[in-house]
Amino acid sequence: MPVLNGLGDCEQHINDAVESFAGKRPVLEPMLRAFGNILREKSRLAAQLAAGKPYDLAVDPSRLSRGVPLLAGVSLEPLQEQLNVSFNAMLNVLRKTFSDLDEELSRLEICYRERKLDFVNLSRAYLETDPRVLSETARSLMVSEGVLGMVVGVLLAPVLEVVALSYAEQVHQARWLKGFCPVCGSMPSISYLGESGEQASEFLTGGGGQKYLHCSMCGCEWRTKRNMCPACENEDKDRRVYFQTEDDPAERIDVCTECGAYLPCMDFRESVLRPPLEIAAVGMVHLDAWACEKGYHPLANTLWNQVR
Ligand SMILES: [Zn+2]
Ligand SMILES: [Zn+2]
Numbered sequence: 001m002p003v004l005n006g007l008g009d010c011e012q013h014i015n016d017a018v019e020s021f022a023g024k025r026p027v028l029e030p031m032l033r034a035f036g037n038i039l040r041e042k043s044r045l046a047a048q049l050a051a052g053k054p055y056d057l058a059v060d061p062s063r064l065s066r067g068v069p070l071l072a073g074v075s076l077e078p079l080q081e082q083l084n085v086s087f088n089a090m091l092n093v094l095r096k097t098f099s100d101l102d103e104e105l106s107r108l109e110i111c112y113r114e115r116k117l118d119f120v121n122l123s124r125a126y127l128e129t130d131p132r133v134l135s136e137t138a139r140s141l142m143v144s145e146g147v148l149g150m151v152v153g154v155l156l157a158p159v160l161e162v163v164a165l166s167y168a169e170q171v172h173q174a175r176w177l178k179g180f181c182p183v184c185g186s187m188p189s190i191s192y193l194g195e196s197g198e199q200a201s202e203f204l205t206g207g208g209g210q211k212y213l214h215c216s217m218c219g220c221e222w223r224t225k226r227n228m229c230p231a232c233e234n235e236d237k238d239r240r241v242y243f244q245t246e247d248d249p250a251e252r253i254d255v256c257t258e259c260g261a262y263l264p265c266m267d268f269r270e271s272v273l274r275p276p277l278e279i280a281a282v283g284m285v286h287l288d289a290w291a292c293e294k295g296y297h298p299l300a301n302t303l304w305n306q307v308r
Helices: 011-024 027-052 063-065 076-099 097-115 117-125 129-143 146-167 168-174 277-283 285-293
Strands: 188-194 210-216 221-224 240-243 250-254 259-266
Touching: 011 027, 011 221, 011 250, 011 277, 027 146, 027 188, 027 221, 027 277, 027 285, 063 168, 063 188, 076 117, 097 129, 117 259, 129 146, 188 277, 240 277, 240 285, 250 285, 259 277, 259 285, 277 285
Parallel strands: 188 259
Antiparallel strands: 188 210, 210 221, 240 250, 250 259
């Protein structure tokens, strides 16, 4: 089982998944097409960056054994050029996708040309979920904090996808058991069940396959305990429940009644082909809506669970 969802899901794979979910839930078709556009560009860009200049980050993989994500506290300064390239590419697709945000996105483009946007600093603040830097920057640039945060998250993702790919083997070897990402420290946006592979006592297999988490930011994937809440590490089965609809039992949402966090989960044990997880997550957004109505909150804020 790969640790990473392959660098850059290929265009046909994304298109097929969009068509498949849109066919199943026509009401979600505009949303699926919009996020399909973003994912295609993100994948293209990640492949371009991976083929370009090697990243020169001061990463120490031995920290994984102490439960420290690879990029925690590491300077993102060497990624300046890649972040700028990503901003230009991703801004274009965001403008086409979210036309009602055009004014604010244009404003950000002007600020970028005037060298008022420090993506290294903003990316670090984003990863450390430090709202102060984002809110102060948004105020000084006269854009909303929500739009600035969205743009920083979107431009950072393909850049970090390349980091995740280059350390995939070290992450796999480290047997990471935390609920947050071993590469960038972000929370997962979706999980999935896969076939049981290598056996290990800490991973409950019990004929139910193994569970993997997918990082909401860099796309890194790592194996987790089947019944553990990634947010609060609660493993009490009486305080872990899941819900699914009758139309597709392979899609469900896991809820922790201890901390109130939820996470969509796809069961791929019977699947030959697996859709790109971000498209799958958009295709399951009706389950997000259900969980939010019940008062639960997502583990990670994503474009699709915020735009509802
Ligand atoms: Zn990550
Ligand atoms: Zn929890």
